[in-house]
Amino acid sequence: MYRALYRVWRPQRFDDLVGQQMITQTLKNAIMTHQTSHAYLFTGPRGTGKTSAAKIFAKAINCHHLVDGEPCNECETCKAITTGQLNDVIEIDAASNNGVEEIRDIRDKAKYAPTEADYKIYIIDEVHMLSTGAFNALLKTLEEPPANVIFILATTEPHKIPLTIISRTQRFDFRRITAKDSYGRMVYILDQKKVTYDEKALRVIAQAAEGGMRDALSILDQVISFGDNTVTLEDALMVTGSVTKKLLADYLEEVTQHVTKPALETMRQILQEGKDANRFIEDLISYTRDVLFYQQAPEMVDNVAMGENDQRFADFAKGIDPEVLYQMIKTLNDVQQQMRFTTHPDVYLEVLTVKLSQLEAPAGGQKAGTADVAADSAAVQQLTSKVDQLQSELQALKANGVKAAATKPARVKSSNNGPVVKKVNVSQVYPILGAATKDDLVQVREVWSDLMNILSITQRALMHVAKPVAASDEGVVVAFDYPFLYQKAIDDQALMDALGNGLDRLMGHSPKLVCVPKEQWPQIRKDYLATHQPEMSEAASQAPEKPAVVDQAQQLFGDLVEVKSD
Structure with missing residues (x-):
């Protein structure tokens, strides 16, 4: 009976796990030094090796013939765990065993010593599916x-x-497997099976797998079957519905050069070859993202993503404005959402092609020339003079009863040629500011570190440069230090969902999250105060009017200015 590739080639040693070297080395060291924990949490996307790592760990900790922390896979215990016949290693699917009674049964049986192995191992897959009562029942066992x-x-x-x-x-976050690692593993398996293959076909499969090794092997299985035990580029494109890198490059060059008719002809050629419209959009987003990454850090993009003609990819990346790429990704994402329920995807792709062909780089978005540098120098000189003037005014303020708590040198921001950040939707921010209180903000900041611990490592890295700056009972405003990461965060729906769920768990309710770039936040507050001045309370309206110079100082220096009455 034929067995699927992902089952036949399931990792049996830590070193067989693809793309998780940090995790596997840590587990091996813990086993060799007898410093294992009583409970582990393996998290990560599907098909990245979580359950395989759990079974390998169960073998390694019970194997009496370890070699550098790896199980021997030859002794009776290892063989029994591999075939799933050892009673002391119990695999449980929490999706179908998520009730309190099932977990209580586990808790009661866990009290008995293992019968054959040194350790009794419980592997609970998809543990997030457990009910609240089941989690409480499990908690007691994890405590003692x-x-x-x-x-x-x-x-x-x-x-x-x-x-x-x-x-x-002990938590271990399994990361998505890179296309390069997936490609290498498939090459190894096909060489062992003595199956002929086209390297270009494996590149297509690695990209289509989207970070899951199991998905990559499942697609490879289909391609082998479709091609009668050979792997060709044509078959890989047919099975995955993907588009060749050449056609993607042709299409993107045509739309960015604003030649609509050739772009429409390329798009129609792609559809006539039977390519999936949704996969075409997905491939465009992936390719555009790789171009953007290549502009920021070329080493982040491997040759699997770039395709065969690396020089063509590099030339395209150097010649396009980043802001155009941002607009393209947003447009592609919008169309992708609209196409989910349509029966006429070709119409959407035609409209998309016309729209992409009309995208323009913002004025001043191109590389700076000599005139731009001169203009920047003049602007810096002007700002420097302004700072000197304001410092003189502060000295005068001190004499009139306004004391600066601390003086810091003003930061002079020279103009840059980076991408223009999408403007914040103030209609979402203003309702939060209208009901914002200091107590609400303090409450959010108190749970913020716990909220960060809930996130994955990549999500935590993104949110490391963000912090809540205003809060009401219904919403929270989060400011990001860098516009690029702000843009990335608002486009990451999984991150927004994780933050909302985390706040719901920590605070008992889920306030709406609104993100803003830190550099725009002072102006947003200022505009709000200016447009909502009539809504101030009666007590506030009867307060003595502050001198204009005080207002100016507070707007410029914020909390650094302390106002004292005479």
Whole structure:
């Protein structure tokens, strides 16, 4: 009976796990030094090796013939765990066993010592599916674990797991597998099977797998079957519905050069070849993202993403304005959402092509020339003079009863040629400011560090440069230090969902999150105060009017200015 590739080539040693070297080395060291924990939490996208790592760990900790932390896979214990016949290693699917009774049964049986192995291992897959009562039942066991019992919890959605559970486990975040690593693993497997293949076909499969090794092997299985035990580019494109890098490059060059008719002909050629419209959009987004990354850090883009003609990719990346790429990704994402329920995707793609062909770089978005540099120097000189003037005015303020708590040198921002950040939708910010209180902000800031711990490592890295700056009972305004990361965050729906779910868990309700770039935040506050002045309370309106110079100082220096009455 034929077995799927991902089952036949399932990793049996830590070193077989693709793209998770940090995790596997940590687990091997823990086993060799006898410093293992009683509970582990494996998180990450599907097909990245979480359950495989759990089974390998179960073998390694029970194997009496370890070699550098790796199981021998030859002894009776290793073979029994591999075939799923060892009673002391119990795999549980939490999606179908998520009730309190099932977890209580586990808790009761965990008290008994292992019968054949040294350790009894419970592997609970998709643990986020457990009910609240089941989590509470599991919590007691994790608080006071029996001797020789280890729990390994695996999930794709760690933000749904209570913090009380997470804090009692060692957490390992499995990352998406890069296209380069997927490609290398497929080459190894096909060489072992002595199957002929086209390297270009494996590049297409690696991209279509979207970070999952299991998905890559499943697609490879289909291509092998479709091509009668050979792997060709044509078959890979047919099975995945993908588009060749050459056609993608042709299409993007045509729309960015504003030649609509050739772009429409290229798009129609792609559809006539039977390519999937949604996959075409996905490939365009991926290719555009790689171009953007190449502009910022070329080493982040490997040759699998770039395709065969690396020089053509590099030339295209150098010649296009980043702002055009931002607009393209937003437009592609919007069309992708609209196409989900349509029966006429070709119409949407035609409209998309025309729209992309009309995108223009913003004025001043191109590379600066000599005149631009001269203009920048003049602007810096003007700002420097302004700072000197304001410092003189501050000295005068001190004499009139306004004391600066601390003086810091003013930051002079020279104009740059980076991408223009999408303007904040103030209609979402103003309702929060209208009901904002200091207590609400303090409450959010108190749970902010716990909220960050709920996120994955990549999400945590993105939110590291953000902090809440205003809050009401219904919403929170979060300011980002860097416009590029602000743009990335608002486009990441999974991140927004994780933040909302985390706040709901920590605060008992889920306030609406609105993101703003830090550099725009002072102006947003100023505009709000200017346009909503009549809504101020009666007490505030009867307060003595502040001198204009005080207003100016507070607008410029914010909390650094302390006003004292005479």
